[in-house]
Structure formats: structure tokens, C-alpha cells
Amino acid sequence: MRPNDEPEAMLELDSVRVEYGAVKAVQSVSLDVREGEVVALLGPNGAGKTSLISAIMGVVPITSGTVRFLGRDVTLASPEEKVRMGIGISPEGRRIFANLTVAENLRLGASSQPDKAIRERNQHRYLEMFPILKERFHQKAGTLSGGEQQQLAISRCLMAGPKIVMLDEPSLGLAPVIVERIFDLIAELKAARLTILLVEQNANEALAVADRAYLMHSGRLRFEGEASRLRESEDLMSHYMGLAEAQ
Numbered sequence: 001m002r003p004n005d006e007p008e009a010m011l012e013l014d015s016v017r018v019e020y021g022a023v024k025a026v027q028s029v030s031l032d033v034r035e036g037e038v039v040a041l042l043g044p045n046g047a048g049k050t051s052l053i054s055a056i057m058g059v060v061p062i063t064s065g066t067v068r069f070l071g072r073d074v075t076l077a078s079p080e081e082k083v084r085m086g087i088g089i090s091p092e093g094r095r096i097f098a099n100l101t102v103a104e105n106l107r108l109g110a111s112s113q114p115d116k117a118i119r120e121r122n123q124h125r126y127l128e129m130f131p132i133l134k135e136r137f138h139q140k141a142g143t144l145s146g147g148e149q150q151q152l153a154i155s156r157c158l159m160a161g162p163k164i165v166m167l168d169e170p171s172l173g174l175a176p177v178i179v180e181r182i183f184d185l186i187a188e189l190k191a192a193r194l195t196i197l198l199v200e201q202n203a204n205e206a207l208a209v210a211d212r213a214y215l216m217h218s219g220r221l222r223f224e225g226e227a228s229r230l231r232e233s234e235d236l237m238s239h240y241m242g243l244a245e246a247q
């Protein structure tokens, strides 16, 4: 614990910048996620959300700033090292392997976990939580519906037993009733004390499940605080998220 009794951050970003040539996608972003929290990272198209979590994962290089995980500087660690340390990502667009079965996709997600007993326990746990995947276990992933593919993408990243998961737009492109199911699943993961950084454009649903939120626009943070406070702030929501709805 810190002197002021705040719990230690599990993930801590300090002044992180991401640039693609002349494009300043992320401009000096500092944020933290504490153990057991669901933190929403909201913002309209092009705000820099995917760039930020890709940089945390090490898939995109950080121009400057630091990323700390469980008190350790991991700014320069490779994505593979980060998976081994306990950082998981379910990327935007699902990126499941369409020609492989559900079972094979899940096995790939677990490949960084050396302990067979833990792999089997995780598979059992997530097939119970996502029963549709149990039903479709030997079916090619490409033949699943959008919502089923999203559930597969989330459970695949959980198979490695991460301490924190970053979910990039899990509700993207799904019908409202399926979106509801996905957010119910996120609430179940929260109840199981998983730490989650949730990137979303679906602000109302994300804020309903999140403890805290950050609002990002044009590469910068415009709000950070309690999710309920952001939810009640019509000015901020219409000014920043209204842009998203208009796009």
C-alpha cells in the first residue's frame, strides 16, 4: 500500500507517447489500473485508444514514457514477455484463426502457460463461462457468429491466465442483444476479480460495468475519474463521445 492508503497500481503508465512518423497518436498519457478494477478507456474514432494498448502490449513502439507492471519497468519488454508476465489482450477485430477449430484457438491462447494442470483448469473454467464455445468446440472458428467469435477471442486471451486483460472494443459490430451478453460476461469476469482495461466506444455500457474511466480525444486524456461521474457529465459525454456517435 502507498502512504495515503491507495492500493498500488497493477499497471502504471507515465507520460507515454506513441508516434507513427508525423502522426502523434498518443501524447503524454499517464494512467493506472489497480488490482481487481475495471477501467474504461473511452474515446471517439482515432482518439489513440488502440495505439495506447498496443504500446502497452509492446506491439507498437513507445516513443517516450514508461510502462510499469506489478512495480517493474516493462517499457521495452517484448509482447511474448508481457504475456508471460500476465498481460493479456483481446485485440480489436477479434483476430481469431478462422481455419482452426474453437479448441485449437483456445490451445494457442494457452501456449504460453507451461503448466498442463493450469491449462486444463483454465479451459474447464472458460468453457463453463462461455457455454457456446463448449457446444462449438470442434467447429471451425470462421463459421461462428460475430458474438461467438468475440467470446472466443476473449476466452483465448484468458487461457494464458493473465493478471490483467485489455479488451479492445469487444462490442464492435455486434447486434444490441449480443452486446448485452458481452457486457454481462465482462461483469462476470469482474465478479471473478479479474483486472480489466476496457477500450470502448459504447460508452454507456462500458461505464455501467467500470469502476473508473479515462476519456481520450486526439491522443490526450480529457477526463479521469469515477465511471459514475463521467456517466453523469452530459457536457463531457456529448462534447467528446457525441463526436463518436456522429461518425
Ligand SMILES: Nc1ncnc2c1ncn2[C@@H]1O[C@H](COP(=O)(O)OP(=O)(O)OP(=O)(O)O)[C@@H](O)[C@H]1O
Pocket: 020, 023, 024, 025, 043, 044, 045, 046, 047, 048, 049, 050, 051, 052, 092, 201
Ligand atoms: N500504423 C499506423 N500508421 C500511421 N498512423 C496510424 C497507425 N495506426 C493508427 N494511426 C493513427 O493514429 C491515430 C490514433 O489511432 P488509433 O487506432 O489508436 O485510435 P482509436 O482511438 O483506437 O480509434 P478506433 O476507435 O477508430 O479504433 C489515428 O489518427 C490513426 O489514423
